[in-house]
Amino acid sequence: MKLAAAAYQMDFLETWDAYVAKLTAWVEDAAGQGADLLVFPEYGSMELATLAGRATSGDLEASLHAVAERIPAVDALHAELAKKHGVHILAASAPVFDDAIGPRPVNRARFFGPSGAMGHQDKQIMTRFEREDWDVVGGGPLHLFETALGRIGVLICYDSEYPLLARAMSEADLILVPSCTEAEHGYHRVRIGAMARALEQQCVTVMSSTVGDCDWSFAVDTNCGMGGVFGPPDTGFPASGVLAQGRLNQPGWTIAELDLDAVARVRKDGVVLNRTHWDEQAGRDGPAVLRSLS
Template sequence: MKIATAAYPLDWHDNWASYEDKLTRWVAEAAGQGAALLVFPEYGAMELASLAGAEAAAGLETSGRAVSDRWPEADALLSRLAVAHGVHVLGPGGPVWDAALGDRPVNRSSLFTPDGTIAHQDKQIMTRYEREEWDMHPGGPLKLFDTALGRIGVLICYDCEFPLLARALTEAGAELLLVPSNTEAMTGYSRVRIGAMARALENQCVVVHSPTVGDALWCEAVDRNVGAAAVYGPPDIGFPDTGVLAQGELNRPGWVYADVDLSAVAQVRAEGGVVNFSDWPRQEPRSKIPELHVLRA
């Protein structure tokens, strides 16, 4: 299948029609190139805050609530587009106030299928900014999505920097991990990119990275954005020697495409030069280290 992953710029929209037109064009472009799975980034939905006006869009709390208020409309739009084009879409993510999960926002990405199903994944581990400045909370648990394309897991940005989250998904059957991200500097982007590549190596699976790019100075939450879209796999049999199936230019908006055959995941796990996935249990747990040696000058 062909995967399209977005390096997505955040634009100001004066009205809903402007936002709807942008999403419609982006989905149509990728579907027109034959993509079966489209991946948008974390906090890609923050441009919805512009619909509430400049004052609301500028504030951290007010912009988040503005996005959450529009979330049902955005879900309905992406669902219609997924059905119309016969594609799976991980939509632009954002803050959602979900009464079932408490009185603070969660960081959510929604997954849309060609049959109209809408599912979602919430971020598990908050960054310091999300936790200390935004008072954002972890949402629902990790989920495995068993789709017509394959078994898919979603690790939102910082989550991909924690190996045990990816391990839980791949042990449950995930062959494909989607990593939507939002990072304001090269340091943050590098951490997510390195994490995504490491998760592909450790779990011998395909990892798709979609970042926000460019400036959105009208919104404190996402004022600066650095990244490059990419698709990674393990550097072994059936995959490129570098592990990079496709990678866009840094901070260049647009789709990046990769042709992916998930049967290669089963092959590399069984026949690879190394077998990281099955060798995972061979790691020596810290609790079994017999003695800690402390050397002092």
């Protein structure tokens, strides 16, 4: 299979048709390169707030509602494109108001299959900005999606930095990591998290990033990152664990080819067996015994 990770530049959109044309072009580009799975980044949907004008897009609370109102139409468009091109698409995550969760929005990534069917994954752990300034909250439980490409999980940005979340989806062959980070420090935190999760669970992680400046938004004003596809640095994978990576802050797709059998082989007979030996940590999750050498 071919995996496509986006380094996505958000734009100020004058019309809904401009968004349709943009997304269609991105999907057609990746599908034209033979991609079977397309991964868009965290909060890449915030550009939809510009459809309500600069005053709305620059207001933290108003932008949440402006984007959320557009998501049903956005989802219909993604479903149509996934079906037309016969691909799987992880749409850029978006703030969504869900009465089943509460009055505040969750950060939700929606996942589309080539039939047009949709599932979703909510972010679990909020960053300081989401908690303290934006009041975006943690959402529903983790999901594992059974697909023709294998079992796929999603860890949104900061979630990828927590090993127990990845462990909860240890049956995943692929873990998708959509991200939105403003500085290179943040990009590397998420990248290191994605690579660590690939090491621990002996799977492949696909990281997508927002890139570029958005002077129309306080929430996503500065973005730094690139696409990347990572595996365990073990038999059948590159020594670095990096299957493919883009160029920092350069918009476009990063494409990697993957033989999914490599995941099964390394889990069964790798040089090391991190995933199998995980449970040997049981009982060792308390604090280390403090000893004095003075």
